[in-house]
Amino acid sequence: MIETALILRETILAAVFAGIxxxxxxxxxxxxxxxxxxxxxxxxxxxxxxxxxxxxxPELPAAxxxxxxxxxxxxxxxxxxDMDVNVSLSILFSLMMGxxxxxxxxxxxxxxxxxxxxxxxxxxxxxxxxxxxxxVTLLVLGCLRAxxxxxxxxxxxxxxxxxxxxxxxxxxxxLLVLSGAVVSVNLNSIGGLMLYSLLINPxxxxxxxxxxxxxxxxxAALLGVGAALLGLLxxxxxxxxxxxxxxxxxxxxxxxxxxxxxxxxxxxxxxxDS
Amino acid sequence: MNGPLFSARDLTVGHHRTxxxxxxxxxxxxxxxxxxxxxxxxxxxxxxxxxxGFRGILGGAAEVLGRDIxxxxxxxxxxxxxxxxxxxxxxxxxxxxPVTAGEVVLMGRVGHAGFxxxxxxxxxxxAESALRSLGMESFRDRPFGHLSxxxxxxxxxxxxxxxxxxxxxxxxxxxGLDLKWQERLGSxxxxxxxxxxxxxxxxxxxxxxxxxxxxxxxxLGRGRLLAAGGRExxxxxxxxxxxxxxxxxxxxxxGRTYLSPWIQ
Numbered sequence: 001m002i003e004t005a006l007i008l009r010e011t012i013l014a015a016v017f018a019g020i021x022x023x024x025x026x027x028x029x030x031x032x033x034x035x036x037x038x039x040x041x042x043x044x045x046x047x048x049x050x051x052x053x054x055x056x057x058p059e060l061p062a063a064x065x066x067x068x069x070x071x072x073x074x075x076x077x078x079x080x081x082d083m084d085v086n087v088s089l090s091i092l093f094s095l096m097m098g099x100x101x102x103x104x105x106x107x108x109x110x111x112x113x114x115x116x117x118x119x120x121x122x123x124x125x126x127x128x129x130x131x132x133x134x135x136v137t138l139l140v141l142g143c144l145r146a147x148x149x150x151x152x153x154x155x156x157x158x159x160x161x162x163x164x165x166x167x168x169x170x171x172x173x174x175l176l177v178l179s180g181a182v183v184s185v186n187l188n189s190i191g192g193l194m195l196y197s198l199l200i201n202p203x204x205x206x207x208x209x210x211x212x213x214x215x216x217x218x219x220a221a222l223l224g225v226g227a228a229l230l231g232l233l234x235x236x237x238x239x240x241x242x243x244x245x246x247x248x249x250x251x252x253x254x255x256x257x258x259x260x261x262x263x264x265x266x267x268x269x270x271x272x273d274s
Numbered sequence: 275m276n277g278p279l280f281s282a283r284d285l286t287v288g289h290h291r292t293x294x295x296x297x298x299x300x301x302x303x304x305x306x307x308x309x310x311x312x313x314x315x316x317x318x319x320x321x322x323x324x325x326x327g328f329r330g331i332l333g334g335a336a337e338v339l340g341r342d343i344x345x346x347x348x349x350x351x352x353x354x355x356x357x358x359x360x361x362x363x364x365x366x367x368x369x370x371x372p373v374t375a376g377e378v379v380l381m382g383r384v385g386h387a388g389f390x391x392x393x394x395x396x397x398x399x400x401a402e403s404a405l406r407s408l409g410m411e412s413f414r415d416r417p418f419g420h421l422s423x424x425x426x427x428x429x430x431x432x433x434x435x436x437x438x439x440x441x442x443x444x445x446x447x448x449x450g451l452d453l454k455w456q457e458r459l460g461s462x463x464x465x466x467x468x469x470x471x472x473x474x475x476x477x478x479x480x481x482x483x484x485x486x487x488x489x490x491x492x493x494l495g496r497g498r499l500l501a502a503g504g505r506e507x508x509x510x511x512x513x514x515x516x517x518x519x520x521x522x523x524x525x526x527x528x529g530r531t532y533l534s535p536w537i538q
Contacts, residue, residue, distance in 0.1 A: 031368075033368070082290070146390050147389075149384050149392070150384060150389065150390075152373070152377070153381045156367070156368065156371050156378070157362070157366060157368065159360075159362045159366045160360075160362065160367060160381060160433075161384075162352075162355065163326065164355065164356065164383075164384050164433075165352045165353065165384070165386070166352065166385055166389075167348065167349070169348060207372065211372050211374070212372050212373060212374060212377070212417075213373060215372070263419075
């Protein structure tokens, strides 16, 4: 078992960093009530990476660039058209899917590297991948620590944050940039189609259990790492596709959290009315 | 600063090019208590939002706390908003966000503490004092989502007090609350006006939500200012009937004003 762990060292480290990074930015996305931005970012990054493959450009900057390009258009598009932000997210998502499938259609055979972007392959994570994933995860945690009070206020209410004198626009876009960075560096390992569940499920599960943001972030990170490692183990022992195993594990974790949530049923009883 | 807390001259407010409020001239003197009343869609909240920089100014002039707000950039606005306490409508806040009541009150200090700086003991003392002054110290560690609607509003008022603002803007603070909480919050807002000396603007579409301490009233209807002045001068049956587009009867009891439709 230890020998196997040593052989899979990069894979295990990649799973840990993916679990922490995705679930922490997932808390941001969940609390901002824009879960669709997770879909948009992951598919925009995928579209960027597929385009980069087609044009023989480096994948990571292209994925990150496309992810950032898409999130920076969400706000202005919603604002200019007076539409709900989720509608503008949907429009940009369909554009990104169009670009991704255009790339898929244009890239000649073999399509294995491109399919890796869709489904991911954490077993192929290299030391370089782990280094980048670890660096971005540490960057996210560093930003969270430095700007915790501003981030908490913005996540609570962007209106309240602006009203107490926080530059909520800067914080909001910084959170989106961090989300874009995390998604881009995890694309090869988890895959564009799978990333969304690792962004949202741990955060949604933690929301069922936590009464403070700090606890929610910690629980989400534990759930994210748990899902990634458990999925990896299932995949290893039963020869299952790794990305799909991780996603199913994270969904099961959410179901368990919802089942055990102290908020369910008790919630009304604990509301005070003094 | 000796001038009014805010003044608007022929102010036209809008969102993009849509006009929401036209040619409003109004001011709030230091320590004043102004009620802005009108039916839904009259432009009451838009006026508050314009004073906070959340809505655009399409025409006229406005000053808030001595600053001309027509040309402020985002950084200037952030600095100005630290001096204004704002209670948004309840729909703009997630009542189940994982945070304690004490943390919500501390948010009032976040802007003052400065970007990326930690809250210090002085900030915590001010938050604690605000909680105590509203009798909410026992709620400090309770999850915000476990409080009733009225208690959540009270915690927001404590957040505003912790901010130590020069002007307080309250947008429909009693909307959606039961009668008991409407009464409690109304009294509390009146107490704050008397004891703190900060100017207060309260927006409501229900006349009875105006605390007796509210001595000035502005009536807005269909995006225009219909009347403004002293309470008795403005809250007349003929003006109110015009505002609500039906004949109404005014009942005054214990300093509060109630309206009922005129029944033949």
